[in-house]
Amino acid sequence: MIRAERAADGDYRIVTLDRPAARNALTPADLDALAAAVAEADEPVVLLRGAGSAFCAGADLDVVADLDDPAAFAAHGQRVASTIESADPVVLAGVDGAARGGGVELALACDLRVATPAATFAETGVALGLFGAWGGTARLPRVVGEGAALDIACSARILDAETALNLGLVSRVVADPETVAREVADNDHDAVAAVRRLVRAGSRGESAEATERAEREAFARLHAEQFGDGDRGR
Template sequence: MNAIADADAVVVAGVDGPARGGGVELALACDVRVCTPAASFAETGVTLGLFGAWGGTRRLRQAVGTTHAADLSLSGRTVDAADARAMGLVSRIVEDPRAVADEIAANDPDALRELQALLGQNGSQAATDEREAAAFGRLHAEPR
């Protein structure tokens, strides 16, 4: 999962149908998560005496917050696309997830890399502002 999360390219998860356990964790490792109206999500490991690994527990908490992460992880319940969107598990409900990937891929690759790095970093507001200003400078230092 870390190889996906650490990829240099922007990775888009498009879920069309049920995502359970490892499927949810795979989606969580991606930069952008979208789904179709047919999608549903569940962290069912607890029903089998297991729980998410490979960073899935942390990524779930980061994506949906502690309250929703605890609810999903501790209950094993299934949520539909609308609930997943409402809690932040996915950013959009779309008919064609590939169109979202194409939309992102049409953007400047250097800007995508810089934004991906900035969005993936944690730290103080001042440090984030400094990194953002430096990235902006790099993007505009060379003629395009």
């Protein structure tokens, strides 16, 4: 089950993975509902979090065991992760408790990842004879570097919040991820969106020339919106 609601005290949407008894493991229906909850958000920021004591245990293993078309299931998860990555709002993963397998991959698709002191991360698929196939093999090395990514993915070791912070898997360790969602949402929404698009483009390997041109154009557009043509030269 996926719950989506506008925050009572800020301009952001909270999307909650709400299957606490299953550690918020995701079925195909949950994946579809998650993609819709993010894609349909009209708030400038979306906070993705899990109910109960876990963030997300990844794919529901009962579903995985009975798959008739494993490649199609992997493609399904990849599409959802891509939807999160390309969504208009800034998407923040607030990891409180365990993130495992697909849960890590969904967090990697988000723009920002913050952890509480209780957060842990692991790519445990190799222990089960599988591996995460929702885009994590591409996103993890972009975030933490190839060496650390191979260590995480091949060892199945569990990272605590401080280790995740030191590796760059998360940007902060905070008591409440909502404080970061509010912090981002309190800034100018157009400026934040522009910076997010530019950073994303650069990290995906767009040429420096193309990125710098887009940066100039975005800066000029925002400047015109803030100051107007008539205020030039003041």
